[in-house]
Amino acid sequence: MSRVCVVGAGAAGLCAARHLLEAPCVSQVDVLEQSGQLGGTWVYTENVGYDDFGLPIHTSMYKSLRTNLPKEIMGFPDFPIPESDKSYLPAKDMLAFLQLYADKHGVTEHINFKQHVQQIKPKTGPSGELWDVTYKDLTTSVSVTKEYDYVFICNGHYNTPFIPNIPGLKEFEGDVMHSHDYRVPEIFTGKRVLVIGAGPSGMDIALEITSVTTKVILSHHLKEEPKSVFPNNLVMKPDVVKLDGRKVIFADGSHDEVDVVFLCTGYLYNFPFLDESCGIVVEDNCVEPLYKHLVNIQHPTMCFIGVPYYVCAFSMFDLQVRYYVRSMNGVFKLPSPDEMMQHWEQEKQERAARGYTKRQAHMMGPDQADYYISLSTESGSRPLPPVFTAIHNDSSLKFMDDLANYRNEVYKILDDEKFVVLPM
Template identity: 80%
Template structure:
């Protein structure tokens, strides 16, 4: 009977525990959570920097955040988000949903809150590999080490800021801030702000701060120029190539005087608790070697839930967990280490041939349906319905081209392939 350690009580950790708790081959499930409550990145706090225990603040949630995907594709396959008249929800509703999910499946009592994982290290047991996990109880400062058969790494990847190498950034005369530490727009009142990056957060926040700033410069390299009509005090520029004093110089040779450089440049995968003997490396944001972006090839009794991005996250977590649990209970057998390595190397070559960089190793987007199908087929489990990826693609396009109003759209799933959308009072059925 297996003893399993789940690191993190965000959506991925909760989903892992939900399936492990009903698995007959599992005897013990411990969920170790550094924070005082479940929810991971969906927990809002006004505190930035470090918490009372000297640990980095985990969440990157800002006060006004609403989901950038409709709730109809943000639930779990067996536990959808409750019906409401809105498709795009505030963060507090998503947090309440995760609490509902945890309570429904009896997960909460298995979570050790304020438990900081310090070290995960493999060792050889009498009948195979085992894991020693050392964690500190932040309430009393006491550390202890426990032995487990399996490790589920679910610590998320929206908590360690990626700081790009912009020449002159370190000598910039104004303020430099990463979106990880952004909470409210008032911090930018009266300042000329350079926003670097036009992902979901960059676009959202750039629009939000136009209400308090005289000028916002949105620097990005989107292949498709957004059709969103921005306020007059927002201008778009290509990539910033250097900072000279308080002057930003862009790829097209133009210049702007700015008071703040606001980095909406994404995050780094970070697993500080993994001992080097876990044989997992992160280089240029590529976590390897992972079979199917999930299984530690060198130590297959360790898995990583939630590494791929540009996905239907909660549904993908559920499929990944179902896949891995079925490998644990013998429904199917993982390939040999050699076969998994060959698969990973081939995938990297194939993605590189299609123009993906190493930094985009885990980006799915148009590849997500193929990824889901590969997991479901190998594990002989139910795949995710195509309707969720269709809605994701549709809403992503609307986000890009109608940033001000796309959250007023209302979606409804009709069947596994078909959905309807009500936009500006017009109902449209799509498949």
Template identity: 75%
Template sequence: MSRVCIIGAGAAGLCAARHLLVEPSVGQVDILEQAGQLGGTWVYTEKVGYDDFGLPIHTSMYKSLRTNLPKEIMGFPDFPVPESDRSYLPAKEMLAFLQLYSDKHGVTEHIKFKHHVQLVKPKQGRSGELWDVTFKDISTGVSETREYDYVFVCNGHYNTPFIPQIPGLKEFQGDVMHSHDYRVPEIFSGKKVLVVGAGPSGMDIALEITSVSPKVILSHHLKEQLRTVFPDNLVQKPDVIRVEGTKAFFQDGTEDDVDVMFLCTGYMYNFPFLHESCEIVVEDNCVEPLYKHLVNINHPTMCFIGVPYYVCAFAMFDLQVRYYVRAINGTFKMPTPEEMTAQWEEEKQERAARGYTKRQAHMMGPDQERYYASLADEAGTKNLPSVLTKIREESTIRFMHNLKYYRQDKYKIIDDDTYEIISNDGVRKILC
């Protein structure tokens, strides 16, 4: 019987545990969670920086956050988000959903809360490779090392800020802050704020802080022209090319004085607990070598759930877990390390030929359906319905061009290929 260690009790870790606990070939499942509750990035705390035990605050959740995807595509394939009168939910409702999911599947009782993973290291056992996992009970300060057959890395990737290399940023004479530490807009009252980055959080927060700031500059390099009508005190600018004193200089030759450089520039994959002998390298935000963005090619008894982004996250976690559990129980046999390496290199070259940078190695978006199909086909398991990616694409377009009102849209899944949307202006459409 296999012993499995799951690192993290966010959505990915809970999903892994849900499937492993009912798998006959698995005898022991330990879920190690640094926080005092489950939910990972969906947990809101006013604290920033470090927690009471001196560990970095994991969550990047801000107080007003509502999902930027409709709940209809945010559930698990076998456990949808409960019905309600709206599609876009506050974070606390998603946290409650994860608690319900965990409780219903008997996962919660297996979670070791306030357990900080310190080191994961491979070693040879009698029947093959094993893992020594060292973790500390941060309530007592006592560390322990346990031996496992498999390791599921589910620590998320929205917790370690990415700081761009902007000339003069370190010498900036105003305030510099990353969205990881943003909680409420009032901290920007009366300040001119330069928001760097127009991803989902950048656009959301930029709009939110227009309520307290005399001027908000949204700096980005989106190729598509945004049709959203912003308040008069928000202006859009291209990329910042340098900073001097309190002045920011932009690619179009303009400049502006600002009080705050607010970096909404995303996050880095970070696995500080992995010993170098795990042979996982993160360079320019590319995690490798991973087969199907999932399996540690050099040590296939380790997997990473949730690395791809711009996906239907919870549903993808479920598919990734089902894929890997079927490999564990022998339903199918994964390729050899040499074959996996060849496929990984081929995929990188193919993506590069289509214009993807190394930093975008795990970005799916239009590639997500093909990715889901590749997992399902190889493992001989059920694929995700196409309606999920259709709704995701529709929602993303609505977000880009109707930022102020798109969360009033209401979605309904009709079947695996068809959905209904009632837009904020009351127009009902059925799309397939």
């Protein structure tokens, strides 16, 4: 019987624990959570910087956030989000849903709160590989090391800001901040703000702060200009070439003066607790070597839940967990490390040939349906209904085309293939 350590009590960790608790081969499930509550990135706090224990604040949640995907595809396949008259929910509703999910499946009592994971290290036991997990109780400052048969890494990837290398950024004479520390628009009142990055949070926050700013410049390198109509005080510009004093020079040769450089440039995968002997390397935001973006090829008794992005997150976590737990239960056998490595190298080459950069190693988007199918086919587990991917694609397109209004629509799933969209 296996003892399993789950790192993190966000959506991925809760999903892992929920399935592990039902696995016939598992005798013990310990969930280690650094903060004082479950929910991970869905927890809102006004605090930024560091917490009371000197650790970086994990969440990047801002006060007004509503989901950028409809709730109909944001629940778990066997535990949908309860019916309501809205499709796009505020963060507090998502947090309440996760609490409900954890309570319903008996996960909550397995969570050890305020536990800071310090080191995870593989070792050889009498019957194979084992893991030493060292973690500190933040309230008592006492560290312990416990032995496990499997480790699930579920610490999320929206908490360590990526700071781009822009000439002059360090010397910029105004303020510089990252969206990780953004909570409310009032901090930008009367300012000229340069927003760098037009991902979901960049676009959302750029629109939100137009209500208080003198001017917003949204700098991005999207292949197609968003069709969304923005207020008159927002202009779009190409990439920033350099900053000089308070002056910004853009790739098209134009320039402007700003008071704030606001980086909406995304996040880095960060696993500071993994010992080098775990064999995992993060370079240019590519976590490797992972089979199916999930299994540690060097040490297959470690898996990572939730690395891919631009996905139906909770459903993907569920599929990844079910895939891996089925391999633990002996329902199917993972390929050999050599075969897994060959698959990983081949996938990287194929993605490069289609124009993906190394930094986009785990970006799914149009590839998500094939990824889901590959997991369910290999493991013999229940697939995700195609309607999930269809709704994801439909919503993502509307995000670009009508940012100010698209959240007013309500989705209704008709069957595994079809959906309808209704006005709210």
